[in-house]
Amino acid sequence: MLMTGAQAVVAGLKAEGVELVFGYPGGAALNLYDALYDSGITHILARHEQGAAHAADGYARSTGKVGVCLATSGPGATNLVTGIATANMDSVPMVFITSQVGTSLIGKDSFQEADITGITTPITKHNFLVKRPQDLMKTVKEAFYIARTGRPGPVLIDIPKDITGMEGDFTYPESINLRGYHPLFEGDPSKIEELAAAIKKAKKPMVFVGGGLRIAGAWSEFASFIEKTGIPVVSSLMGLGCFPADHELYLGMLGMHGTYTANQSVTQCDLLIGIGVRFDDRVTGLVSKFAPEALIVHMDIDPAEINKNVRTDIKILGDLKWSLPLLSQMAEPGDIAAWQKQVLAWKQERPLRFEENGDVIKPQSVVKAISDITEGSAFLVTDVGQHQMWAAQYYNSKKPRRFITSGGLGTMGYGLPAAIGAQLGNPDETVWAIAGDGGIMMNIQEIATAVEHQLPIKVVVINNQGLGMVRQWQRIFYDQRYSCSRYGTETDLAKVAEAFGAKGIKVQEPGELIPALQEANNYCGPVFIDVLVCDQENVLPMVPAGAPIDQMIGG
Incomplete structure (x- = not known):
């Protein structure tokens, strides 16, 4: 069919089932945006390319679909870098399409030229520079296939402006075969037999679940395995919600700010089964003292993760949709009654706790109140910092894909735009965002995006008048030398939200908190709650960097 290169790209997006894209236009992208004009694909105009990237990321994580983000050349493309790296660290399926200067201008330091494929090579699953119009549709097909299969991740397509303007007879391929890329779905059943034998023999088994379970969509298969074996469960930050927080066998998050019981x-334990995890340094602490007495099992789709951070005794490669049902079929519960009794005693004796104070608002109480109001079933999106860890600790997430946060990269400024993406992807659901007063300022312009589309997101800023996590480390490890971690002026964030057209609420007294949250919950548009909290509160428990995870401050 005769069409321009830009029209071919849009036709490829439609063939992949794309209904919604996020982006920001510019000169090199005008052909593509002209093709979008009457395409039927909804485009969400962010107020910054980084905001568009995080919004597409939130959309992808909350729906399981591929998130799509568009940007122009040069600074438009480079403004995506943090969003691309965020998606790459957390294995989010995304396709980024950037426009490039014309082919005759590439490599000449032309106006708004940047080598975005070179820049993003370390932080994408794959990227493409399209040099011929006949390669456009095949490249789009390959990009979506790579992004969503195996271990998902971001793929970037960079397209010179003249390529999008050329006419040709384009046909979208029905199938592709990429040499050297054949994601493994089914692995070696004998390894599952070996694990089943280890489960039967173990006296103190544990299961450690991560974001890979959410990505695989295998949470029901996982629940069946736990119900059959009775093995206690701990989670990484990315695995929150994959197993209900109110289940008796759930012991909480593992690692630096994990629960006493989990750590x-x-x-x-004598057997540790890692399912869809990376064994990140924030989880392991001092690696030589991590699960020192355990036989360690790693179930994952990505062979690069096996033995990368911790020794692995049994490796089970393959999609969790394949391995978990087979494991449930083969596994038989061992004699672990004494172990169950021990861990549940720790859970009862050493729960997460904080001291209420009638004179100030404790940040933990804000998260707990949101958890109570939503009954742990809303979409909860966080930014990065102390509030993120309090959310992980005190929000009792009960459903998968509903606790959305930047884990591996720890990107401040992620929360607000990601909440916008989650709300657009789930228009009939309730979306709450929790941010700090530091991170919220990094993409605060996206309030305008939420107002434009009248998205009913509820944004709660836990405002401790400074960079809380930085101040915590300075308080504990730097003799309270608070270098550059407090602002010289205070900003009325509720008024800022009102200036954008959102509803703004300021909460300063403990008695104002619950009524404000209830008002927000019932409000049909974007609402922004600025909650002034105690600025001396630390996230506890805390494992100091380089220490074993059982050596916790405030544990």
Whole structure:
């Protein structure tokens, strides 16, 4: 069919089932945006390319679909870099399409030229520079296939402006075969037999679940395995919600800000089954003391993760949709009644706790109140910092894909635009965002996007008048030398939100908190709550950097 290169790209997006894209136009992208004009694809205009990237990311994480983001050349493309790196670290399926200067201008330091494929090579699953119009549709097909299969991740397509303007007879390929890229779905059943034998033999087994379970969509298969074996469960930050927080066998998050029970249980277990995890340094602490007595099993789709951070005794490669049902079929519960009794005693004796104070608002109480109001079933999107860890600790997430946060990269400024993406992807659901007063300022312009589309997101800023996590480390490890971690002026964030057209609420007294949250919950448009909290509160428990995870401050 005769069409321009830009029309071919849009036709490819429609063939992949894309209904919604996020982006920001510019000169080199005008052909593509002209093709979008009457395409039927909805385009969400962010107020900054980084905001568009995070919004597409939130859309992808909350729906399981591929998020799509568009930008122009040069600074438009480079403004995507943080969003691309965020998606790459957390294995989010995304396709980024950037426009490039004309082919005759590439490599000549032309106006708004940047080598975005070179820049993003380390932070994408794959990227393309399209040099011929006949390659456009095949490239779009390959990009979506790579992004969503195997271990998902971001793929970038860079297209020179003249390529999008050329006419040709384009046909979208029905199938592709990429040499050297054949994601493994089914692995070696004998390894599952080996694990089943280890489960039967173990006296103190633990399961450690991560974001890979959410990505695979295998949470029901996982629940069946736990119900059959009775093995206690701990989670990484990215795995929150994959197993209900109110289940008796759930012991909480593992690692630097994990629960006492989770950290002690993993330290003392004799079998640790890692399912869809990376064994990140924030989880392991001092690697030589991590699960020192355990036989360690790693179930993952990505062979690059096996033995990368911790020794692995049994490796099970393959999609969790394949391995978990087979494991449930083969596994038989061992004699673990004494172990269950021990971990549940720790859970009862050493729960997460904080001291209420009638004179100030404690940040933990804000998260707990949101958890109570939503019954742990809303979409909860966080920014990065102390509030993120309090959310992980005190929001009792009960459903998968509903706790959305930047884990691996720890990107401040992620929360607000990601909440916008989650709301657009789930228009009939309730979306709450929790941010700090530091991170919210990094993409605060996206309030305008939420107002334009009248998205009913509820944004709660836990305002401790400074960079809370930085100040916590300075308080504990730097003799309270608070270098550059407090602002010289205070900003009335509720008024800022009102200036954008959102509803703004300021909360300064403990008695104002619950009525404000209830008002927000019932409000049909974007609402922004600025909650002034105690600025001396630390996230506890805390494992100091380089220490074993059972050596917790405030544990």
